[in-house]
Amino acid sequence: MSQVLQRTSPTGTRTTKVIGALALLVMAWVVVSGLILTPQDVVQGESVRIMYVHVPSAWIAYLAFIFTAVASASWLISKKHSMGFDRFAGASAEVGVMFMAITLITGSLWGRLTWGEFWQWDPRLTTTAFLFVTYVGYLAVRRLEGSVEQRARRSAVVAMLAVLEIPLVHFSVVLWRSLHQGATVLNPNGDVKMDDLMLFTLFSGVVGFTLVFVWLVLHRQRTMLLVDIANRQGLDAAIAARQTESLVK
Amino acid sequence: MKDAGFIFGSYIVTLGAILMFTFATLRRAKDSSQSVTEKDKTWL
Amino acid sequence: MKSDSPTRVGKGKVVTAVFLKDIQIELRSRVVTNQVLPFAGLVMVMFAFALDNDDVLQRVAGGLVWLATLFSLFIIVQRSFAIDTADGALDSLRVAGIDLSAVFFGKAIALATKLIALEIVLICSAVLLYRVDVSATGLVLLVTCVLCATSGLAFVGTLYGGLTAGAKGRETLLPLLLLPVVAPVLIAATRATEAAFGSGGAQTSEGWAWIGLLAVFAAVFGVGGSLAFGSLIDE
Helix, strand or coil, X not given: CHXXXXXXXXXXXXXXXXXXXXXXXXXXXXXXXXXXXXXXXXXXXXXXXXXXXXXXXXXXXXXXXXHHHHHHHHHHHCCCCCHHHHHHHHHHHHHHHHHHHHHHHHHHHHHHHHCCCCCCCCHHHHHHHHXXXXXXXXXXXXXXXXXXXXXXXXXXXXXXXXXXXXXXXXHXXXXXXXXXXXXXXXXHXXXXXXXXXXXXXXXXXXXXXHHHHHHHHHHHHHHHHHHHHHHHHHHHHHHHHHHHXXXXX | CCCHHHHHHHHHHHHHHHXXXXXXXXXXXXXXXXXXXXXXXXXX | CCCCCCCCCCHHHHHHHHHHHHHHHHHHHCHHHHHHHHHHHHHHHHHHHHHCCHHHHHHHHHHHHHHHHHHHHHHHHHHHHHHHXXXXXXXXXXXXXXXXXXXXXXXXXXXXXXXXXXXXXXXXXXXXXXXXXXXXXXXXXXXXXXXXXXXXXXXXXXXHHHHXXXXXXXXXXXXXXXXXXXXXXXXXHHHHHHHHHCHHHCCHHHHHHHHHHHHHHHHHHHHHHHHHHHXXXXX
């Protein structure tokens, strides 16, 4: 049984299978309930259905970046510089960037329906967009050539710098927008009156997306280890080949 | 349903992105796991 | 801060030496004066073509000055670190056991010097091409804004320049990393400059709040950069 599992998914274990199955189940419920079972909202109409995927994605995206920052700090602080921290930071950032993209796309679709515009220069939206771009840059730094240790050190420092950057960006955008009173648009976010089923669907969304996040990060960091080992083996093989070559000569 | 395109669109984007990420990860794991011994797979 | 490296060279001496080295390279090669300055001037002219309206240009002059500065920043930073990595200068400094935060400040001050020269030309060209007026009180604000914004830009520029130095594809990676970080500088410096220019009826006094943000930015990345720079180029 474990042999078969190994062939289909080398990074899977019993735990990930259980998490995966649960995630599938909850996500299926969110889709059915979000699209069909829940009523439309008094203020937002049908567009409230987008919230059942938008809010959980945003939650996961922020959570992922917090995990990346904490894991990077742990890597820097810990004496052993355990590569597990680095892989976790990288996996979490990758999944976070994906969920941030989902958040921005679904958010702008919702905004078009509710505000009539895809984008508002609201501090929260702007900071979110900057968070997205910053972590796209973080992932690019991870892909720079170099050893695994170099990758870990560079990316951990960049993640720490992002922690400095984001509050400054947020603060400057808040200050910037506060001078443009006319542009603020009624934000119906707070006026939503949700009934029990709507709240439960939103809550299930948060649970389902969290399960998806855990499953993805577990698999992604294990995959990263596999790729790192395979790369190292490739390098070792190349060195060995060169050595025998020079011995023959 | 009013605005069905926007609403279904956002669900498709969300689920599609998650599925694509999932399959990309699993495929990459499969590609690079051949040469890796069981001992190095610390999660087993 | 006391260095625990085994050298007898004082930190101040290292800062001065690195600063003088970078300035000397510029004086000999004249890349900033002969290439980056004309480029920045051209950008200012191109903005005028694109916007094609005297009133609009006068209104947005502050933002255009700082956008042109940012574009030039990428070029100057890349150039500065390309020279260092090509000759292995960074590696030899590292091997010499020198306090790398001193190297950071030396390079940052050199970069700031080049940027200030560039900004003076850009502001003058805004006055000439976009017909903005600067009052005496506005000038005080403008000088403070240039000093604060430039220190912030020099610190982050040096920091991320060091990170991408020697990496393949750094020409494209540097703007991607740097632009989001310098967004607060663009916002704050633009608003302060607009206040100094009186664009759109802005009062000079409105600009000083932004100077505070610029100063905080410079302080945060000055401290952060001096701590992080060593581990970024230390490989």
